[in-house]
Amino acid sequence: xxxxxxxxxxxxxxxxxxxxxxxxxxxxxxxxxxxxxxxxxxxxxxxxxxxxxxxxxxxxxxxxxxxxxxxxxxxxxxxxxxxxxxxxxxxxxxxxxxxxxxxxxxxxxxxxxxxxxxxxxxxxxxxxxxxxxxxxxxxxxxxxxxxxxxxxxxxxxxxxxxxxxxxxxxxxxxxxxxxxxxxxxxxxxxxxxxxxxxxxxxxxxxxxxxxxxxxxxxxxxxxxxxxxxxxxxxxxxxxxxxxxxxxxxxxxxxxxxxxxxxxxxxxxxxxxxxxxxxxxxxxxxxxxxxxxxxxxxxxxxxxxxxxxxxxxxxxxxxxxxxxxxxxxxxxxxxxxxxxxxxxxxxxxxxxxxxxxxxxxxxxxxxxxxxxxxxxxxxxxxxxxxxxxxxxxxxxxxxxxxxxxxxxxxxxxxxxxxxxxxxxxxxxxxxxxxxxxxxxxxxxxxxxxxxxxxxxxxxxxxxxxxxxxxxxxxxxxxxxxxxxxxxxxxxxxxxxxxxxxxxxxxxxxxxxxxxxxxxxxxxxxxxxxxxxxxxxxxxxxxxxxxxxxxxxxxxxxxxxxxxxxxxxxxxxxxxxxxxxxxxxxxxxxxxxxxxxxxxxxxxxxxxxxxxxxxxxxxxxxxxxxxxxxxxxxxxxxxxxxxxxxxxxxxxxxxxxxxxxxxxxxxxxxxxxxxxxxxxxxxxxxxxxxxxxxxxxxxxxxxxxxxxxxxxxxxxxxxxxxxxxxxxxxxxxxxxxxxxxxxxxxxxxx
Amino acid sequence: xxxxxxxxxxxxxxxxxxxxxxxxxxxxxxxxxxxxxxxxxxxxxxxxxxxxxxxxxxxxxxxxxxxxxxxxxxxxxxxxxxxxxxxxxxxxxxxxxxxxxxxxxxxxxxxxxxxxxxxxxxxxxxxxxxxxxxxxxxxxxxxxxxxxxxxx
Numbered sequence: 001x002x003x004x005x006x007x008x009x010x011x012x013x014x015x016x017x018x019x020x021x022x023x024x025x026x027x028x029x030x031x032x033x034x035x036x037x038x039x040x041x042x043x044x045x046x047x048x049x050x051x052x053x054x055x056x057x058x059x060x061x062x063x064x065x066x067x068x069x070x071x072x073x074x075x076x077x078x079x080x081x082x083x084x085x086x087x088x089x090x091x092x093x094x095x096x097x098x099x100x101x102x103x104x105x106x107x108x109x110x111x112x113x114x115x116x117x118x119x120x121x122x123x124x125x126x127x128x129x130x131x132x133x134x135x136x137x138x139x140x141x142x143x144x145x146x147x148x149x150x151x152x153x154x155x156x157x158x159x160x161x162x163x164x165x166x167x168x169x170x171x172x173x174x175x176x177x178x179x180x181x182x183x184x185x186x187x188x189x190x191x192x193x194x195x196x197x198x199x200x201x202x203x204x205x206x207x208x209x210x211x212x213x214x215x216x217x218x219x220x221x222x223x224x225x226x227x228x229x230x231x232x233x234x235x236x237x238x239x240x241x242x243x244x245x246x247x248x249x250x251x252x253x254x255x256x257x258x259x260x261x262x263x264x265x266x267x268x269x270x271x272x273x274x275x276x277x278x279x280x281x282x283x284x285x286x287x288x289x290x291x292x293x294x295x296x297x298x299x300x301x302x303x304x305x306x307x308x309x310x311x312x313x314x315x316x317x318x319x320x321x322x323x324x325x326x327x328x329x330x331x332x333x334x335x336x337x338x339x340x341x342x343x344x345x346x347x348x349x350x351x352x353x354x355x356x357x358x359x360x361x362x363x364x365x366x367x368x369x370x371x372x373x374x375x376x377x378x379x380x381x382x383x384x385x386x387x388x389x390x391x392x393x394x395x396x397x398x399x400x401x402x403x404x405x406x407x408x409x410x411x412x413x414x415x416x417x418x419x420x421x422x423x424x425x426x427x428x429x430x431x432x433x434x435x436x437x438x439x440x441x442x443x444x445x446x447x448x449x450x451x452x453x454x455x456x457x458x459x460x461x462x463x464x465x466x467x468x469x470x471x472x473x474x475x476x477x478x479x480x481x482x483x484x485x486x487x488x489x490x491x492x493x494x495x496x497x498x499x500x501x502x503x504x505x506x507x508x509x510x511x512x513x514x515x516x517x518x519x520x521x522x523x524x525x526x527x528x529x530x531x532x533x534x535x536x537x538x539x540x541x542x543x544x545x546x547x548x549x550x551x552x553x554x555x556x557x558x559x560x561x562x563x564x565x566x567x568x569x570x571x572x573x574x575x576x577x578x579x580x581x582x583x584x585x586x587x588x589x590x591x592x593x594x595x596x597x598x599x600x601x602x603x604x605x606x607x608x609x610x611x612x613x614x615x616x617x618x619x620x621x622x623x624x625x626x627x628x629x630x631x632x633x634x635x636x637x638x639x640x641x642x643x644x645x646x647x648x649x650x651x652x653x654x655x656x657x658x659x660x661x662x663x664x665x666x667x668x669x670x671x672x673x674x675x676x677x678x679x680x681x682x683x684x685x686x687x688x689x690x691x692x693x694x695x696x697x698x699x700x701x702x703x704x705x706x707x708x709x710x711x712x713x714x715x716x717x718x719x720x721x722x723x724x725x726x727x728x729x730x731x732x733x734x735x736x737x738x739x740x741x742x743x744x745x746x747x748x
Numbered sequence: 749x750x751x752x753x754x755x756x757x758x759x760x761x762x763x764x765x766x767x768x769x770x771x772x773x774x775x776x777x778x779x780x781x782x783x784x785x786x787x788x789x790x791x792x793x794x795x796x797x798x799x800x801x802x803x804x805x806x807x808x809x810x811x812x813x814x815x816x817x818x819x820x821x822x823x824x825x826x827x828x829x830x831x832x833x834x835x836x837x838x839x840x841x842x843x844x845x846x847x848x849x850x851x852x853x854x855x856x857x858x859x860x861x862x863x864x865x866x867x868x869x870x871x872x873x874x875x876x877x878x879x880x881x882x883x884x885x886x887x888x889x890x891x892x893x894x895x896x897x898x899x900x
Binding site: 069070071072229231232234235236237238239240241242243244245247248250256281299300301302304371372373374375421422423424425452454455649650653654656657658659660661664682683684687688689690691692694696697748 | 763766767769770773774775777779780781782783784785786787789790792818819820822823824825828832835836839840841842843844845846847848851869870871873874875876877878879880881882883884885886887
């Protein structure tokens, strides 16, 4: 690891600022300074600082601006700061901090930025510029794209190191001992004679000092936290029922609201009668909100009951009448004027297809709900000149802007308090629930209004994962894959999602082909084309976004070509691997699984798949048995290249969870719309994987690359195609559409 | 009506048909008990009544037949139940939202069956959904808890 200095000159500098009774340390972006969120009144560009370490008389607070929705983000961010600051994780406070564009997410930009466009209208620079602007509007304080680790790996350690060295300098002046003689441990600066000064005692002295810039980040062999099993800071609370989530938030005089929304996704309210609801016990009011009616009561259950009792007339939603029509719209999108991108175009695909026997197939991936365990909820209080919002969100800056608009105040007057989230998977990148709570709260000035969605409302009104279709054509030659042409059609997730925030997103959408166009395979004639379907049901980012469908398509197409070539799925992938890092990932799963072919004996088989998503190559081998009760998934081997594993325990948990997520939805989940109404509204019809179906999942993190990357999403895309390949090996049934339960039974 | 929850007795004035889940959460402020589905399909609301694991979203207030134990009464951060300690040791939780129910379900299983087999564990726990996919760790933690309890 290099010196901060060398990195800092290019990207950021370390700064400090006085805060009430203490000091805050951080890094700020070179050339693009933002006001210090902890100082409020400062003008942009003045004393610009992104504080991550706050020290005052009450102790040390590590500010962790990436939201925690279960992935351990608070814990990982805190550990990165603590690594250099020399504090015990158990002894410090962790605070998500206020929404502020200073906490912008550097690592998200390259993921969101599109590539060179197929038509002449957009060149890469212009497009990146547009997206860059959008990202700044968004303030970049977004938790997503597996970026928390990538964004914070150097930034957070640098903030910790700078704070430590500045504290030592202050202690040196107070004690009259040279800085080089001082050491730090457990939140104290210690002199050779044993005199110790707690960081909080030095806070005031440090507040006026220029922060030490020239710090060397510790070498890996000196790390105390990174790379070693850690205890997550909030684990104790989570296993004892003492962790409060958004849904648990309470404040004096709070009322409980529930909504009855149009049964159709995106449908409108024409008229309503809340007469019966208002007669019910504890119910105090009914209000029109976007998409329906809210009722207010003194308890969540009473609000749910009253919402059910509201009678309403609804307008039509703008959506195809049934699933046949949704699929037909995708089918009709593989045409030149819907072409969105063709970034991958190696060799001469057309010529290759003309000269060989063409293998063709069509693949489908359905709409999927996010369905985190905690239904969405928000508390909003509109006071005089101040609005407070308490909610679990990945987009605090958007929430701030949405609520400001509804309340008719400036963004600065909206205070967003980010609360712990009971899962998300991308669900909390939307903010309908906050807006509706705000719509009620503006009509009940001064009263905190808590809106909780029922599970049915949460699922039926989810902005789902995109529906998508792919068409593969290819040829083989001399036992090898010769040509692979993949076309993918889907509506634009980014346009749908950003549209709800009032932003237009010009140019091609990289997510239409993400998880396919950038794969590290060198096939002689290889092309990936994205087609943008017209908007169908509204869609949003679902764990691994475009790659969640495209990793499936890409691997399935490849699998069929490899079979036609008569090659081994693992060996042919290894032969085609064009990047030594990706090759090592494949070699790892081959070795872990003892791969010697797809067959494992009668009615048993295994499959392999690899997807590069969010910069991470992740390969999985799935083993299944075709039992008399149905398909049983026995084992999964996973390897992923992440540059550096921060916490092996949390890493393993994240990867296993990603595999379960990928397998479970592939097995039995879909959202289907009939007349615009979601036909699955609870966990009885949208189940995912349960404990009795969960295989052993053996995980290996590879650290061969230079870039440190997050692993929240990459294990999801390869799970479904590896399972499909395994089922094929065991049964001979070729699965080309999810969920697989449409075609095969799973043992329970 | 009267309910005994985590050792304390409460007098309540609520509708008989209010599910126990909402009595616990909104009337008694016991927030460790979670709402996930309201139809007994996820297990996040699991509590014990007289030691038996039940879905509190399906038990009406007027039908509660015995003393209720919630995650908050099973153990505390300072004095964890063996199951909670095992969950902490294995760092089971991701988002953690379902884990109250998972812990309660596992505690009831172990009270009834001191050394469950893998299939006993799968069967007992299959009604408790975890969307984060922490099942491999839950399985390991149940085994550790069984061992701890057996060693007394």
